[in-house]
Amino acid sequence: MKEPRNRRRGPVLMRRNQVQDSTTDQRLLDSRGPTDWVHTDPWRVMRIQSEFIEGFGALAELGPAIAVFGSARTPLDNPSYADAEALGAKLSAAGFAVITGGGPGAMEAANKGASESGGVSVGLGIELPFEAGLNQWVDMGINFRYFFARKTMFVKYSQGFVVLPGGLGTLDELFEALTLVQTRKVTSFPVVLIGTAYWGGLVQWLRDTVLAEGKMSPEDLDLITVTDDLDHAVDIMVAAREGRAPGVTPHRPE
Template sequence: MSGSTDVPDEGPRNERTGGDDQPREQRLGPVVRRRQQVMTSTSDQRLLDSRGPSDWVHQDPWRVLRIQSEFVEGFGALAELGPAVCVFGSARTPPGSSEYEDARRIGRGLADAGFAVITGGGPGAMEAANLGASESGGVSVGLGIELPFEQGLNAHVDVGINFRYFFVRKTMFVKYAQGFLVLPGGLGTMDELFEALTLVQTRKVTRFPIVLYGSAYWGGLADWLRDTVIAQGKASPHDEDLFRITDDVEEAIRLVTKD
């Protein structure tokens, strides 16, 4: 079935951009695309695009099988993982910075506490947390995503899965983690944070601590939620209790791993 010419091309796994002597590269499972053959759209983009030719009628059933296969691969790879915590943070956090070293300490501390560390598998804070877990002999997991500008899984990931679809990847984050520890990050980090908050608020998940590391970074968001969202009745006063903010690495680890 997988060899049928009717199966649509699903886009890049990852991409590296270098100088003139280093070609741009995408990996699609066993397929590698370089130079002019690099594709500019992703599987999510094509799946969600309602415009274009009517051949989606024939392609979408194949996409369902691709989506199914991603769930199967993810469940199979992580089923025996054991206790784990997701660590989120910016891919732009520079190595050697205080935020990078804090993420590294967090990864190390979680591994010492007997927890696997799950990240998005990218550079920056994710790389630092994976590095810390690996240094302590813990299980370091990276769940990557197909993006036009992503650089693939970092070198400190022991178990890595590259996903085509965000919603499959998000399921794996929530299903196999006992909590989220969120470092300063951008829109992707906030997307994961607010999804977790919503799942806890609506009781779709149980016993799921959410810890934000860095009061200087997250304090403004907490103030806005309290003084605007909750104050205007858009959320319950109890929703303030869905997360904790700390500046202490040991406290962050204790809060996210406590029974």
């Protein structure tokens, strides 16, 4: 039997002819059409408020956590999938919960690594026209209608970001985090990119074009660490949690 078409709209599951072609975010941001938005938009504030309340309530006691980002299009046999799964397990062993976007690909792999190792595997899903809910390895999941509410949860409840190869969504999360750190909206928030071959061109462009033309400061490049070593990435997160430099064993009095 063919699996019915389905989509989640916040906590609501819709299937077959109940699935709408547009998303809640799209309807909020689209200014075209009749002017009834004047009357309906104020009421949307209540729905937006409820998403923040649900997120804060579910994640308030999560404990130390790291957000892992990467492409939903990463196939099972791709090295990035194996890296994400191993990373999820290593972060869990280091005492972190693992938060992803809850989708397939690299997100699924990180959730799987955390879940199978006995850690806390969290998925923050989003209503999209081409994705059908949270992956099976999410142990605690929240579905959001609005990107901005979901983004707040990632930053508020994560102590750092680890970013695997990904596309526009991954880049969006990456540069939002870097902007928040640069503007000191968040402090002590490490950002690590996994994959020197994948991210090397981006970092070179930032250095040779953006920095060279005076569009950023030299210290802004220090906000990013690029590595192929998963253990190094985890050590950076642990060091930030403990308030020490990576690779330095803190002195403990006898």
